Amino acid sequence: MSLADGVSVQDGVLAVGGVPLDRAFAALRRLEPGAGACWIYDLDLIEARARRFQAAFGPLGVHAGYALKANALPAILRRVRTAGLAAEAGSLGELRAAEREGFAAAERILNGNGRTAEEAEFAAREGVHSVNADHIGELDLLEAHAARAGSRVRVALRVNPGIATGGHDYVATGHEQAKFGVAAAEALEAWAARARWPHLKVDGIHLHVGSQLLEATPLEQAVETARQLAAESAGRGAPLGLVNLGGGFGVDYTGAGREFPLEAHAARLKGLLGALPLDRVMEPGRWMVAHAGVLLAQVLWVKRRRGAGEGSARRFIVLGAGMNDLIRPALYHAHHRIVPVRPRAGAHEPATVVGPVCESADVFERDVALPPLERGDLVALLDAGAYGAVMSSNYNGRGRLAELTVSGGRLTRVRAAEDAAALAARATEDTLDVG
């Protein structure tokens, strides 16, 4: 039985990529006896999804850069690169991670709304496919570094198109109040004045309207915005050469099968982009990796508490993973299905599943129906491959978790958990010279 793309039930036990999760956890505990949780990713599924994305959009001439922010694990980067994707970085750290994994200059797209001198220098010296500038002032910084390096950097201007998307406010990036992008009028002025930046090729438009979109309408509205602005800019004597449509392709976190209609969108884009003979870029993140990862956690405690006036006791399941590991429920009110790895017989009853962090927001799910669970049992939080481990922190003095991969049935620990020594390693006693 298959629960999500990457998770199946084999002989009553939950498995990722064919590896039973109870055995995976036991194997990890032999290396990390204190582990209370870990991440597991199915690399074969990631590569298959990357190839599916390429098959849908490659024929449209789309240069797809995998958004590292979704999950920048080196083993994952290698697989998306094998499938032919480029890399989209939102920071110097991600640019370097892409470079380390072999993405060449023409395969590195740089985003970010807080451009630094170091990022500009990297783009100018090491080379990138293009930089998406979030602010016109950024062009002077990029120009100075490109002039110094004797290079030419291609730039797309991120335009705030005023497009509202559904879903949580924190993943909507294209509406008027969002911090991202410049106004269309500013972009038009900058394209027309591009001779001011002789070491830049300011001929692109970038639009990323939001994340976790389950329908294509906002993305199609963005194409229409690009089409209108390209026509207007050409009319002002500054034709555009590049359109970057960002990412945003959503996945089904519910198990109900409501996914972003990837292939249907590609078919419609073919018509829409036909009228836009520009170089094309996309930046998919979540869609590629979300289904391919689980957060596997041990039950630390089962607590029952009866409130005043409450008929039955409330059941709390305390996991060895918390909001510092997977912050999506606390940050975005996101829901991840919680599935026992080896379900016990017995009636499903409501449970509030929480982490061990000292915060009331450290709740994964309230009143979810679950079978009996006992101390030491394992549960998996599904679809945790995107915006999971990359957003984890050391809050409450907790080390970040180990990350495991499965490929061809082989389980590998590709990142060890942070232990107490790793947590202490940044402490210093450096006297600073204040002049």
Ligand SMILES: Cc1ncc(COP(=O)(O)O)c(C=O)c1O
């Ligand atoms: C500029 C940009 N491009 C691409 C992405 C990837 O988006 P997603 O993971 O929704 O595909 C993001 C994420 O929000 C982004 O900010």
